[in-house]
Amino acid sequence: MSGKRLAVLGAGAVGGSVVELAASYGHTVTAFADSASAVVDADGIDSASVLKRKHDEGRVGSAEPESALHADYDVLVEATPTTLGDAEPGFSHVRHALERGADVVLANKGPVAERYADLMALERENAGSVRFEATVGGAIPVLSTIEDLSPEHVTAARGVLNGTANFVLSRMATEGLDYEHVLAEAQDLGVAEADPSFDVEGTDAALKCVILSNVLAEGEREYTLADADVEGITNIPGSALELAAEDGQTVRLIGESTPDRVRVSPRLVPQNTALAVSGTRNIVQLETKHAGQLNISGRGAGGPETASAVLADIGRLD
Numbered sequence: 001m002s003g004k005r006l007a008v009l010g011a012g013a014v015g016g017s018v019v020e021l022a023a024s025y026g027h028t029v030t031a032f033a034d035s036a037s038a039v040v041d042a043d044g045i046d047s048a049s050v051l052k053r054k055h056d057e058g059r060v061g062s063a064e065p066e067s068a069l070h071a072d073y074d075v076l077v078e079a080t081p082t083t084l085g086d087a088e089p090g091f092s093h094v095r096h097a098l099e100r101g102a103d104v105v106l107a108n109k110g111p112v113a114e115r116y117a118d119l120m121a122l123e124r125e126n127a128g129s130v131r132f133e134a135t136v137g138g139a140i141p142v143l144s145t146i147e148d149l150s151p152e153h154v155t156a157a158r159g160v161l162n163g164t165a166n167f168v169l170s171r172m173a174t175e176g177l178d179y180e181h182v183l184a185e186a187q188d189l190g191v192a193e194a195d196p197s198f199d200v201e202g203t204d205a206a207l208k209c210v211i212l213s214n215v216l217a218e219g220e221r222e223y224t225l226a227d228a229d230v231e232g233i234t235n236i237p238g239s240a241l242e243l244a245a246e247d248g249q250t251v252r253l254i255g256e257s258t259p260d261r262v263r264v265s266p267r268l269v270p271q272n273t274a275l276a277v278s279g280t281r282n283i284v285q286l287e288t289k290h291a292g293q294l295n296i297s298g299r300g301a302g303g304p305e306t307a308s309a310v311l312a313d314i315g316r317l318d
Helices: 013-025 047-057 090-099 110-114 116-125 142-149 163-175 179-189 203-217 238-246 303-316
Strands: 005-009 028-033 038-040 075-078 103-106 154-160 249-258 261-270 281-288 293-299
Touching (some): 013 047, 103 303, 154 203
Parallel strands (some): 005 028
Antiparallel strands (some): 154 281, 281 293
16 A cells, blocks of 8 residues: 555644644645634644644644645545534535545545535545545444445444443443433543533434434435434433343444434343443444344544544545
């Protein structure tokens, strides 16, 4: 695999980790942008000093953010925050890169979950490829496994796809605590955001399941978040987990994707089985026509973990 020149948009945990790790995968970062600034160097930016500047000063450089889009690169890494609806500005970033002949690797779920048909049309109309392993399950190779099997041979995907919600449910079950108490603890530990609604209401898991259903449907139907049946964990009382435990079960926020449906809801699952992962771990079960049920689990979030999925996608490009 020859090294690629990367432009990285987004300087959060994932984008920053891609910049930090790119050289160890043989790649050169020629542009890096946050929401307010950019640094561009055709010979490769000094990743360590740029990341230190971001930490110390809150910005990566002195150039305008748009300059990163116009830099010299082979692959655009889109790691800006996920936005819903029109998926902007991420979708326009993808369009710009593809129209100039570059490849695109997404960590941003918005364009894949909300504008999948538009995204695939853009890829068909241009020379570049679009990959998005990092949008589902962090470090877990879910989409590449489906690709290897061929989507037509995978009938469904289900699993635990949000670490924050799973941490809360795990702690509620093991400690006998109520939701509000455990959520506050998760926020103190940095496992939950100050505004955790995206995670605990099921939106994040639903976006990942929408992406899975889009992949499984192979263009026969397009899904967006509006097509998903979503219920979160905010109304689960601690007593429900106690009752489940008495019956040898526990509660997990389970997402289910098929070519025909997207559903996310709290479900009873038997303890000590694959879907009863604890803490922030994720798991995806693939139901296949010829290989039975495949379970893939691991770290579903985190900067280096998700960056590893981005860098694996870059390695898959021609």
